[in-house]
Amino acid sequence: MKMIRSMVLVSGDSLSLERGAEQVLQALQNEIQAFGLSDEVSVMMIGDVGRHDALPMVIVYPEAAVYGPVRPEDVHYLVEEHLYKGRIANDLLAPVRELSGRIAWVAARKGTLPAEQRIVLRRVGLINPDDIEEYILHDGYTALGKVLTEMTPNEVIEEIKKSGLRGRGGAGFPTGAKWSFVAREKSAKKYIICNADESEPGTFKDRIILEGDPHSIIEAMAIAGYAVGADEGYIYVRGEYLLAQERLRRAIEQAREMGFLGKNIFGTDFSFDIHIHTGAGAYICGEETALIESIEGKRGQPRSRPPFPTTYGLWGKPTVVNNVETLANVPPIVLNGADWYRRFGTPSSPGTKVYTILGNVNVTGVIEVPMGITLREVINIYAKGMKGGAAFKLAQTGGSSGSLIPASLQDTPMDFDSYAKAGVALGSGALLICDENTCVVDLVKVLMNFFRKESCGKCNPCRIGTQRAYEIMCAIAEGRGKMEDLDQLLWLSENMYLLSNCGLGQTAGTPIKDMLKHFRAEVEAHIALHVCPTGVCKIKAFA
């Protein structure tokens, strides 16, 4: 079996090509073969690498060594030193420079890429989650102590703003700004809610955090409470997460016993306590206003906005709703400072992101990597390549409401802004990697089935639109589709986007649009030729 230990990328933008990138690629392939490394090292040409001062560039992973400008005659030495002997060929390295975008995190790591960069997960898998002493041993509750005894609420908010932390629940809203909206409300009662409903199919990053490091969420919620002036918090945990609930309950009890929750925390006049509320299996209750309704004991349906929860939230009081992963970033930021945090990730999306990797790859699981890493890197380095050597077809990000990422976007940095610019969404952190044997029609059909079942039914465009979209997808999959159906699908997704009340309806059409943008030929084959190119859809022969 091939076991790829290194990946070599050659920059392939127009300037690099003009300067001989093709010859460098060819030389790399020859040398790698000559050294007998073909089974261990993969070489490929990618697009623009994000900087243009030393082209053509050669980047070698996992060390993330950036070489450039590389001439064909340098290649023998480069391969011998780096790939054969395993030392960085220092004299060929590109000048270290403040980078933006795609390889910014390479600079952040000063030319080396560790296995992963763990901030949120630094204690997960290391400590016993049921033992508060182990949490304290690993710096636990120090950030809370620091905040309560050395910082004003305003200073805390400023630090979070400066860190550039953005919400990890899917939308990427700046956390510091959200907190400041609640802080400036003049209300005697405010709430902090941790959104742990995590119902996006394939996403389980929050569960890993809750099960492995429950105290970090408690600490972060107390810090948020102090910053905005709230004395009560709720953790809304997905109903199926029994183990997470059990560990949170135990953690809250221990925190109360030791005085991290309750009255006069750290001897100050700040008081804070947390309740757990469990969901009952509805996806829509992850939407923040539906979640609030659900805590209030009502039917879980999104409210109309404005007013937003920051002014009119739980029981009408100003409320912060933050995702689990967002909160887990707070104590380390407070402890190490915003400047430290900004060393990871990209300028517009600092920090790390926890991804759950699933699908047709060799290694599935959870990783935490700096923002700005690319899909190709995730697949080749962390997921150890596609299963059975099959070709990559598409990735579905962020559970069902994310985007379909085609192969052409494999080298786009995964951060909020770069993805938005490319017209796709990063979502909540699930990466479903699909190979060439996946039928896009079948995939989108399954997604539409999900939306039609999970739509809460409050507004017509979403309730009826998702149902119609599902019916049309079924028709196409069964060979009954017509070309006009494709226009109908686009019309539906546009109207759902424009007219729906909440994010569910607004994003339900995204996979349809992506499908027709990137894989239209495959869809048309189902309709016009009555064949499913991958053989997944069982189309009956023409009657």
Added chain:
Amino acid sequence: MPTIKSLDDLKRIREEALAKRKAKTTSGQVQITVAMGTCGIAAGARDTMKAILETIAEKNLEGIIVTQTGCIGLCEREPIVQITVGDQPKVTYGKVTPEVARRILEEHVLKGQVVQDHVVPL
């Protein structure tokens, strides 16, 4: 449990915990950590844990601490068990069925021989 009233209290607790842990490693104590996230449990971590505890009881082994932790991110290799003997580096094992767990206790913990075919390179 003591109540924390200041940063100094917290520091003291941490130092006590640190001292406790040092005492453990210098006395050559064995620590067995079973990853018990949902993924681990689904893959059979509870049976593995049971087998470890039973074997320890059967053989009257002493000086072994068995604890649990969350998912370390390698859901595919679950159940995962980590062994630390004294101040030696931690060894991570993957796909530890009850039988493998018994072998690890027998060979690694008792005789000091790492069970190579189940080691997960990290």
